[in-house]
Amino acid sequence: MIASVRGEVLEIGLDHAVLEAAGVGYRLNATPATLATLTRGEESRLYTAMIVREDAMTLYGFADTEARDLFGLLQTVSGVGPKLAMAVLAVLEPEALRKALAESNIAALTRVPGVGKRGAERMVVELRDKVNLVPVQSGPPGSPVPVTTPVRDQVVEALIGLGFGAKQAEPAVDAILAEEPDAGTSQTLRAALSVLGKNR
Numbered sequence: 001m002i003a004s005v006r007g008e009v010l011e012i013g014l015d016h017a018v019l020e021a022a023g024v025g026y027r028l029n030a031t032p033a034t035l036a037t038l039t040r041g042e043e044s045r046l047y048t049a050m051i052v053r054e055d056a057m058t059l060y061g062f063a064d065t066e067a068r069d070l071f072g073l074l075q076t077v078s079g080v081g082p083k084l085a086m087a088v089l090a091v092l093e094p095e096a097l098r099k100a101l102a103e104s105n106i107a108a109l110t111r112v113p114g115v116g117k118r119g120a121e122r123m124v125v126e127l128r129d130k131v132n133l134v135p136v137q138s139g140p141p142g143s144p145v146p147v148t149t150p151v152r153d154q155v156v157e158a159l160i161g162l163g164f165g166a167k168q169a170e171p172a173v174d175a176i177l178a179e180e181p182d183a184g185t186s187q188t189l190r191a192a193l194s195v196l197g198k199n200r
Contacts, residue, residue: 001050002026002048004045004046005021005045005046005048005059005061006043006044007022007044008041008042008043009043009044010025012038013035015030016028017030017035017046017061026059028059029058029061030060031062031067031086033063034046034061047062047068048060048061049062051082058082060082060086066094070089070094070097070131071085071086071089073130073131074088074089074127076130077122079122080119080123084112084114084115087112087115090112091112092109092111092112097131101128101131102131104124106124109124151183151185151188155169155173155185156173159189159192169192172192172196175195176195
């Protein structure tokens with residue numbers, strides 16, 4: 001199993017890129033958002049999923065492990081193959097996809113070409129409870145990946161309810177829990193309010 005490829009970007013197409021690693025050029029199918037992070041001639045790393053079929057072996061490339069894990073999760077739904085899973089991730093960024101599934105937002109899912117109402121409903125039913133088990137990637141590559149926990153979720157939700165944006169609340173809570181993993185909900189909330197209050 002090829003888990004990632006790092007090397008010089010030789011080619012960037014509409015739906016794929018070619019990275020050369022140890023003298024071998026790997027063709028990686030990728031979403032427009034992932035391709036936008038690459039520059040021809042520069043070295044990059046893409047996390048990969050390898051799909052083996054009787055007639056082909058195909059590599060799919062992702063900017064982070066969260067998108068790769070969601071790609072795998074989408075394919076556990078009956079009727080969703082690699083191409084449709086990539087289409088979903090091309091239309092909905094990981095955060096938007098999580099939100100759509102958690103809130104049973106059928107309209108958001110049917111914006112994906114090839115996903116009808118019944119397919120969207122099936123995704124919601126099968127993935128709603130599983131989607132939060134995929135670790136959230138946040139911050140630049142190489143930074144620690146925050147894991148969703150009941151305390152984190154409750155505090156982020158409380159901060160959003162108090163008028164802070166998710167993009168402010170999540171990094172603040174992650175930083176506090178990284179320093180004090182055993183902190184309770186009220187302690188974490190007080191610390192987060194203290195940090196965010198200074199930034200306002």
